[in-house]
Amino acid sequence: MTRVLTIDGERFALRDEGHGPPLLLVHGFPFDHAMWDEVLPALAPHARVIAPDLRGFGGSVVTDGTVSMARMADDLAALLEALEVREPVLYVGFSMGGYIGWPFVARHGRRLSGLVAVDTRAGADTPEGAAGRRTMADHVLREGSVVAADAMLPRLLSPDRARRDTELVRRVRDQMLRIDPRGIAAAQRGMAERPDSRPQLAGLALPTLVICGQHDAISTRDEMRGLAAAVPGSRFVEVQGAGHLTPLEDPGAVSAAILEFAASLA
Secondary structure, three states, X not given: OEEEEEEOOEEEEEEEEOOOOEEEEEOOOOOOHHHHOOOHHHHOOOOEEEEEOOOOOOOOOOOOOOOOHHHHHHHHHHHHHHOOOOOOEEEEEEOHHHHXXXXXXXXXXXXXXXXXXXXXXXXXXXXXXXXXXXXHHHHHHHHOOHHHHHHHHHHHOOHHHHHHOHHHHHHHHHHHHXXXXXXXXXXXXXXXXXXXXXXXXXXXXXXXXXXXXOOOOOOOHHHHHHHXXXXXXXXXXXXXXXXXXXHHXXXXXXXXXXXXXXXXXX
């Protein structure tokens, strides 16, 4: 069940289920916490699972302009404070949620027991990539969330899954279409200006798990293997047959990898 908190006068929606060590699920772009719906039931018997809607997404406050990854990281820290979470938290960030993880580690790392980077990257956008994000932000504000859905959907799922699972394709598209265009635009601009976090990887002192879909066309397995290699002592899990959206394509494999990693931290 979704609950709502008001933090400094702003609304934040989330699911907060289960009991045990806290586990924070941070969704990707352009989705909300519902992208974790098939992962969360497997995790909740073993942990207190907190799955928020980021600023601009789902039932949370929408901010016009640009929302930086650092601001979203600060929102998450404030959310944990409002929930009176005192134990170290396992941070699980998918795609944009992973981008937010790097400033969270830098600014609030004392809160964390470990980090799970799912189908994400540590590098900044190329100039062309950043320009493309800003262009999409403008188009979305003019024409609606369908612009983002149409542009992203062909790259989100593995080609085989996209061909044979029309119900999943429909569900993914519907999740994107219900996101407020202002939230999409603000996050795109924030992602476009995010810094290169690769220099901090070698000094990352947190236990780290890296999960990647075998056929991810956005954050490729070669790139993610490189990310894992840059973090001392990290683990790498490849989800066979999956594309970028591993939590939706193979929630069983993703939840099993998270649970095994979480158990190693106990």
